[in-house]
Amino acid sequence: MNIREMFDDISPAYDLLNHLLSFGRDKKWRKRAVYTLEVKENDFLLDIACGTxxxxxxxKAISPLTFTVGIDFSLNMLHAAQKKGLPSQLAAADACALPFNSNYFNKITMAFGFRNIPDKPRVLSEAYRVLKPGGVLGILEFSKPENTLFSVLYWFYFKYILPSAGAVISGHREAYRYLPESVTSFPNNDDYLDMVRSAEFSNVILTPYDFGICSLLTAEKVICP
Ligand SMILES: C[S@@+](CC[C@H](N)C(=O)[O-])C[C@H]1O[C@@H](n2cnc3c(N)ncnc32)[C@H](O)[C@@H]1O
Incomplete structure (x- = not known):
């Protein structure tokens, strides 16, 4: 499946489905991530795979004066973002080849985008390159819940209800079949943490949200003198 074309196709229904299928939790997860990353007014923040x-x-809701840049490789997703009148710079770019100088940003966010990128070490190395020393990366992603009972309910919803509802509303059956598959094939927590440490990041922490359906990974670029 071509990921860029898939996001181009589902862009008109993306926001509605995101809020509906996550019962509105996606907004809370992003907000919580922004607080955890301690985004400040004088930060230079890059949002990779910014989508809509x-x-x-x-x-912007938490720190209106932060300088923000969003990149994504789907033009339709970027157009949807543009329509929101965001006071952010938006650019079409591949997360694997970021069009920025090294040591430029001091915060990087990536929400629900990392899972979709096949060459994960490459994105991490690009994120590391464009972060300033002392800068922090925050990756918000779906994850697999730990609690057994909750896990049964979750997988039933995720594998059967969500793909059908997503297919009906977006008209794109394959995209919403892909979502649970991409979460299933995502590395387990230990491998995920190792992958980020292998990209030279330090202080790598994984924080589960809502019984572990979603998690925030934070990692710092520390340069030893
Ligand atoms: C699930 S959406 C997430 C959008 C947004 N970050 C959010 O929080 O809703 C995933 C986004 O990743 C983008 N994406 C996937 N692979 C990419 C890549 N290699 N380079 C840039 N963007 C990519 C897609 O175009 C899509 O907009």
Whole structure:
């Protein structure tokens, strides 16, 4: 499946489905991530795979003066972001080849985008490169819940109800079949943490949200003198 074309196709229904299928929790997760990352007014923040711009909206709601840039490789998703009138710079770019100088940003966010990128080490190395020393990366992603009872209910919803509802509303059956598959094939927590540490990040922490359906990974670029 071509990921860029898939997001181009589902862009008109993306926001509605995101809020509906997560029962509105997606907005809370992004907001919580912005607070955890301690985004400040003098920060230079890059949102990788910004899509329709909801992470940038969350940042602006909490810290209106933060300088923000969003990149995504789907033009239709970027157009949807543009329509929201965000006071952010938006650019079409591949997360694997960021069009920025090294040591430029001091915060990087990536919400629900990392899972979709096949060459994960490459994105991490690009994020590391464009972060200033002392800068922090925050990756928000779906994850697999730990509690057994909750896990049964969750997988039933995620594998059967969500793909059908997503297919009906977006008209794109394959995209919403892909969502649970991409979460299933995402590395387990230990491998995920190792992957981020292998990209030279330090202080790597994974915080589960809502019984672990979603998690925030934070990691710092520390340069030893
Ligand atoms: C699930 S959406 C998330 C959008 C947004 N961050 C949010 O919080 O709703 C995933 C986004 O990742 C983008 N994406 C996937 N692979 C990418 C890549 N290699 N480079 C840039 N964007 C990519 C897609 O175009 C899509 O907009």
């Amino acid at each position: 711009g909801d992470m940038l909206l969350a940042v």
